[in-house]
Amino acid sequence: MSKKKLVVLSGAGISAESGIKTFRDNNGLWENHDVTEVASPQGWAKDPHLVLDFYNQRRKQLYECQPNNGHYGLVELEKYFEVSIITQNIDDLHEQAGSSDVLHLHGELKKVRSTTDESLVYDLEGWELKWGDTCEKGSQLRPHIVWFGEAVPAIETAIEIAARADIFVVVGTSLNVYPAAGLLNYVPSATPIYIIDPHQPAFTPSKNITFIQEKGTEGVPQLINLLTN
Structure with a gap:
C-alpha cells in the first residue's frame, strides 16, 4: 500500500x-542592514562587497548551527x-x-551562481565567497539566493x-x-x-x-x- x-x-x-537569525525579528533589519541593501539586485549593483560580506557572515553562522x-x-x-x-x-x-x-x-546559502548565466550553479567550498571568484565563463559569482524583486x-x-x-x-x-x-x-x-x-x-x-x-x-x-x- x-x-x-x-x-x-x-x-x-x-x-x-x-x-x-531572521530579519523579520527586527523590523525588517538584518544585522542592522535594511534588507534592500543586502537582498536585492539594486543592493548588489550598489555595493556588491557589502552583499558578499553579509552572506559570508550568514554562511559562517550556518556552519555553527545544528x-x-x-x-x-x-x-x-x-x-x-x-x-x-x-x-x-x-x-x-x-x-x-x-x-x-x-x-x-x-535559493541555498551554501551554493553560488554566475552573474551572467543563472544556470551555472556551484557548491561553495567553505563559508567565504570573494570578489574575484568567477564562474567558468569568467563572470563574478553571486549568492544563489532569490532576492527581493x-x-x-x-x-x-x-x-x-x-x-x-x-x-x-x-x-x-x-x-x-x-x-x-x-x-x-x-x-x-x-x-x-x-x-x-x-x-x-x-x-x-x-x-x-x-x-x-x-x-x-x-x-x-x-x-x-x-x-x-
Whole structure:
C-alpha cells in the first residue's frame, strides 16, 4: 500500500530555533542592514562587497548551527508518509537532519551562481565567497539566493507538489511572504492542513485547518502524535 503524501511548507521560525537569525525579528533589519541593501539586485549593483560580506557572515553562522527537534521530527514522519518539504529557508538544516526531499524556494546559502548565466550553479567550498571568484565563463559569482524583486523559479514545482498533498503542514512561517503563502490556494479542498505556529495566523480558518500553537520543536512532535495515533 502506498504511503500518503505529506507536504510541509517551512519558514524562518523553524531555523530560528537553531539560532539562525531572521530579519523579520527586527523590523525588517538584518544585522542592522535594511534588507534592500543586502537582498536585492539594486543592493548588489550598489555595493556588491557589502552583499558578499553579509552572506559570508550568514554562511559562517550556518556552519555553527545544528538541526533541532522540529527538523528531526519531519524526518521521523518519513517512516509513515511520503514527505516533501518546500522551504522558504536558505539554510540546509532540513538536509542535515536527514530529510530526503527538500525544495528550496528562495535559493541555498551554501551554493553560488554566475552573474551572467543563472544556470551555472556551484557548491561553495567553505563559508567565504570573494570578489574575484568567477564562474567558468569568467563572470563574478553571486549568492544563489532569490532576492527581493526577483522571480521565484521553483514556485511552479512547489505548486505541483502542493496540489498532490494528502496532508499539508505549515511550520515556522507567518504566511505573509508571497508567492510561498499562496501555495495554500493549491492544496486540494479535502486535504487536512496543520499549522504549527505560536501565533495563529490572521486569516479565517477553514474546517480543514488544525492549529498547533507551538514552536516547531514542540509542535512537530505533537503533529507526529496526531497523525500516527
